Amino acid sequence: MASKNNSKKSTLLVMAAALAVAFLPALAAATEHWVGDASGWTLGLDYAAWAATKQFKVGDTIVFKYSNPKHTVVEVGGADFAACTKPADAAVMRTG
Secondary structure (H helix, E strand, O other): OHHHHHHHHHHHHHHHHHHHHHHHHHHHOOOEEEOOHHHOOOOOOOHHHHHHOOOOOOOOEEEOOOOOOOOOEEEOOHHHHHHOOOOOOOEEEOOO
């Protein structure tokens, strides 16, 4: 009787391990999303519509490709974004 229970437990364990291994590539496959796709980060693009066509997952990277030196990206908090202000210590990206 104990042997049957151990056999069932072993079978379940092997099945669970096989399922975990089968799903690992999907979990590890992070995606790099270029904001605006071929247009890049530019004026006049509907970014809400662009984002609605994407499925973002934890681990994905969002790339802001922009024309350097015409544009920069500044990292700000929600309140500064809403007020359209840039704190003196804000990180500024200029590499495009």
